[in-house]
Amino acid sequence: MNATPRWLTAEQKAAWDSFIRMQEKLIGRLARHVQADSGMSAADYIVLAKLTEAGGRMRFMDLAKLVEWEKSRMSHQVGRMAKRGLVAKEECPDDGRGAFIVATPAGHKAIEDAAPVHVEHVRRLFVEALTQDELDTLARISNRVVAHLEMQPD
Amino acid sequence: MNATPRWLTAEQKAAWDSFIRMQEKLIGRLARHVQADSGMSAADYIVLAKLTEAGGRMRFMDLAKLVEWEKSRMSHQVGRMAKRGLVAKEECPDDGRGAFIVATPAGHKAIEDAAPVHVEHVRRLFVEALTQDELDTLARISNRVVAHLEMQPD
DNA sequence: CCACTCTAGTTGACACATCAACTTTCTGCC
DNA sequence: GGCAGAAAGTTGATGTGTCAACTAGAGTGG
Numbered sequence: 001m002n003a004t005p006r007w008l009t010a011e012q013k014a015a016w017d018s019f020i021r022m023q024e025k026l027i028g029r030l031a032r033h034v035q036a037d038s039g040m041s042a043a044d045y046i047v048l049a050k051l052t053e054a055g056g057r058m059r060f061m062d063l064a065k066l067v068e069w070e071k072s073r074m075s076h077q078v079g080r081m082a083k084r085g086l087v088a089k090e091e092c093p094d095d096g097r098g099a100f101i102v103a104t105p106a107g108h109k110a111i112e113d114a115a116p117v118h119v120e121h122v123r124r125l126f127v128e129a130l131t132q133d134e135l136d137t138l139a140r141i142s143n144r145v146v147a148h149l150e151m152q153p154d
Numbered sequence: 155m156n157a158t159p160r161w162l163t164a165e166q167k168a169a170w171d172s173f174i175r176m177q178e179k180l181i182g183r184l185a186r187h188v189q190a191d192s193g194m195s196a197a198d199y200i201v202l203a204k205l206t207e208a209g210g211r212m213r214f215m216d217l218a219k220l221v222e223w224e225k226s227r228m229s230h231q232v233g234r235m236a237k238r239g240l241v242a243k244e245e246c247p248d249d250g251r252g253a254f255i256v257a258t259p260a261g262h263k264a265i266e267d268a269a270p271v272h273v274e275h276v277r278r279l280f281v282e283a284l285t286q287d288e289l290d291t292l293a294r295i296s297n298r299v300v301a302h303l304e305m306q307p308d
Numbered sequence: 309c310c311a312c313t314c315t316a317g318t319t320g321a322c323a324c325a326t327c328a329a330c331t332t333t334c335t336g337c338c
Numbered sequence: 339g340g341c342a343g344a345a346a347g348t349t350g351a352t353g354t355g356t357c358a359a360c361t362a363g364a365g366t367g368g
Contacts, residue, residue: 007273012281015289015296022296023177024222025303032326043354061316068178073355075318080353097316097363119161127166129302134295135169141288142169142176148283149179189356197324215346227325229348234323251333251346 038114056103192268210257
């Protein structure tokens with residue numbers, strides 16, 4: 001209970017505001033590009049990308065852990081993607097509860113078509129905005145924040 | 155049409171991946187905190203924060219521009235917030251199409267209660283992970299990316 | 309073999325975001 | 339004045355994310 005809350009300094013607030021603004025604009029723009037170019041959402045893209053990178057067939061939970069999503073989110077997402085024919089669910093013989101998620105041929109084709117275009121957008125909108133030094137610095141800062149997050153309670 | 159797409163270099167991809175990962179974890183965690191601490195979504199928070207900062211009464215479109223949202227998003231959001239008593243809509247006398255959005259007393263109280271807690275989370279999870287130098291660097295990098303984005307087509 | 313607990317995954321309700329289509333009012337121009 | 343077009347907002351459809359509750363099979367100790 002502190003009656004006079006400690007606000008951020010001007011520099012801290014500036015950094016926070018700039019970061020938030022950049023992040024929203026950049027992510028939003030890329031999401032719109034993916035959608036427009038390939039008809040996939042950013043969620044479709046990342047799931048399909050990670051799944052095919054890993055061989056196109058994974059246990060549900062392994063996939064969820066790989067993209068760091070909770071199972072509910074993944075379940076809904078996979079359900080939608082299955083309905084659209086990008087992936088299929090298969091029963092798991094050794095574990096009656098389990099499921100394999102498999103990229104369909106259409107799924108493979110979708111990600112193969114989408115990936116180069118997406119990378120081009122990442123390059124154009126993000127990579128080319130910065131020098132390699134700045135990219136390295138940003139990576140270092142990001143990793144530091146993640147490490148810090150993982151040390152903090154909850 | 156390039157048959158051999160130019161992928162990112164390892165360093166570029168590392169920077170991109172680290173940034174995305176950090177951003178998702180950090181934003182997600184803060185959103186969950188706002189929700190848990192105050193019962194407001196991150197969207198509620200930002201709208202209410204900007205609105206009260208600006209005096210608690212704004213034209214709909216000015217508010218939308220201030221938070222850089224499209225009008226549809228703002229309309230839905232304001233509708234939900236009005237239903238929950240955080241803001242109210244008022245007719246605009248000089249412009250028959252227009253509307254004022256006003257923070258209700260409950261809205262003012264909600265943001266006043268939520269803001270210090272939220273700032274504390276930003277400090278704990280983000281500011282304290284980094285030195286002031288790193289914060290400055292991140293701000294500079296962010297501003298550079300935004301400037302770059304604003305120069306790019308679409 | 310039985311009970312207890314854990315893990316895998318689903319489901320339903322609800323809040324949120326986006327897109328496109330729509331209504332109403334204003335403004336500029338003839 | 340009158341009309342074309344732009345601006346202010348709304349609306350509905352659809353996809354997405356979160357939470358909590360749920361089912362069902364697997365593992366473990368007695």
